[in-house]
Amino acid sequence: MLSLVILFCVSICSALQTNKLQANLDNGDFQIADTWTTLNDVFSGSRFNPLVSNVYHLFTRENPVISQPIVTNPSLLSQTNYKSSRRTIVLIHGWLDSATSDFNNVLVPVLLAAEDLNVLVVDWSTGASSWNYREVNQNCILSGAAVARFINWLNEASGSTLAQYHIIGHGVGGHQAGIVGRNLGRQVPYITALDPALIGWVNNIFRFRPYDGIYTEVIHTNYGVHGYLGDLGVVDFYPNGGISMPGCNSNACDHARGFHYLAESITSGGFTGRECMNYYAAVLRLCYGPKTLRMGGLTPKTGETGVYLLETNASPPFSQG
Template sequence: MIAILLFLAFTIVAGLPADHILIRPDHELRYQHVEGGDGLYLADLWTKLSDIQDAARYNPDSQNVYHLFTRDNPSVSQPLLLGNAGLLAITNYEPHRRTIVLLHGYQDNAVGSLNAVLVPAFLAAEDVNVIVVDWSLGSNSVNLATSVANTVTSGESVARFINWLNQAAGVTAGSYHIVGYGLGGHQAGIVGRNVDGDVAYITGLDPSFYLWIINSHKFRPDDGSYTEIIHTNAGINGYLGTLGHVDFYPNGGVNMPGCNGATCDQERSFFYFAESLVSGGFTGRRCATYAGAMSNLCYMWGNLRMGGIAPKTGSRGIYRLETNSRSPFSRG
């Protein structure tokens, strides 16, 4: 799809306007408010020629930035560079530890709320390597379609980085937990399907909804050995239907207690997940469908814990749970 759009961008006749519309999604208003790193942004959902040209200029292999955090450097990161084994050798990276990869969302960066919440939570829960990916040069286009296209190329690039790191350090994909939020939620799946070997655990935190319904690159259940989705703004900024081996719909997946808008709803996904890493809790009851989870009509047998440090490999299904309006959010 991306190759076709690039071909169109460079072969379209010279007489067309500079911002000729290439793709106009059916049944979508052109401008929608979409959750970003620090609030709602008015995003353009139509794809113009200039947007494809912008996406073509983004080179994640050289423009993505990788920040390493460990218990030895919990607040000041150490840089990692694709192909630079010498730099890797002088960092606190340890191959015997599990490695966590964190992917931010639209209009965000490495120092946004996602990483401020999850980096300390992971380091408190376990002695791990935490790699924060800053792909803000790809995610922060005003045009959402450009950022969606860059989500794919960035994910493929992050997978190349992981493949290089694994070869350099002598580790496998089985020691990884990849976590993404919003656009990064889908990118986490893209990374998983492009890494050599099976990633042990992939978590999508309220993966994005706009422009992903029929997108062939969206999160897939088999992107990792165990894949889990936490929906907190379903059908608005977050994806409505199921995407993983297991999908959780806290409070029905929308209108989180204690929140008064879409941004707060979406951010609850990583606050709930962070709490699950440190203290557990969040037991969901099984539902037959996501519609049942959203309408609180869940009569199937079986419970499952949401989130947590360890993958629940082999688990499947849709689950609903209730939360408190403030921390601690878990009701057990």
């Protein structure tokens, strides 16, 4: 058995120089941390090749705090904890982030606590690390196509199907989540974009689209600064009008609130939105429609459409019901 473990580790390392992720459990806090040299030390954004540099980290209930990198080798896949019988959540970080971002630190443990899942953390940090927005946006498009190609390989190798997937992206990664879905024939049942990026995406034909998946949901928390101006999904939620979040004193905090709200929606539900005539009404907080809808969660609200406003608390629990 030991020889198999050693062989597995050696094979992984020889196949791809990647990151090992582990958790710092001091004081009970979950914190992913790098312990290996990253590909950022080798590649620059201008030489971004996601087929080579993207890294896919698997977390399951069997390995909730130390990832198993998955490479496109069926014999190595069989030695991981990936199970084709489970649903798979794909997490895609945003600009200047990586697999160790707060986005992943918050969502990975919540997802695994809620359901027996395969959680795939996409690390495209080699392409997301530039200060040049144009470069990062182009890299985002390239990475989205590569992630879709990886998912197709994974399904073919394991017997999984697209019906088992939920893709979640934050910031620029929100647009990438849509690009992945588009490259998968728009057959993913559930795609969530958390405050998808604004700069460079207003007139970008590759931006998130309502029908990139069967059900698409967007949560706007920093409208007009970090976040996209208008509605993008089949359902769009504008907590607190979508611009400035209670309890925040910076745009970065507002931008991050999306994944905190999603995490709480998975843990305890809540977050009931009221339908608006359009996104202008949501931003102005003038929504009086009779229809309500729950934001977030792990179950797609297939068939629902519209724009919704809701109010949150300044600190956890954020939901007001």
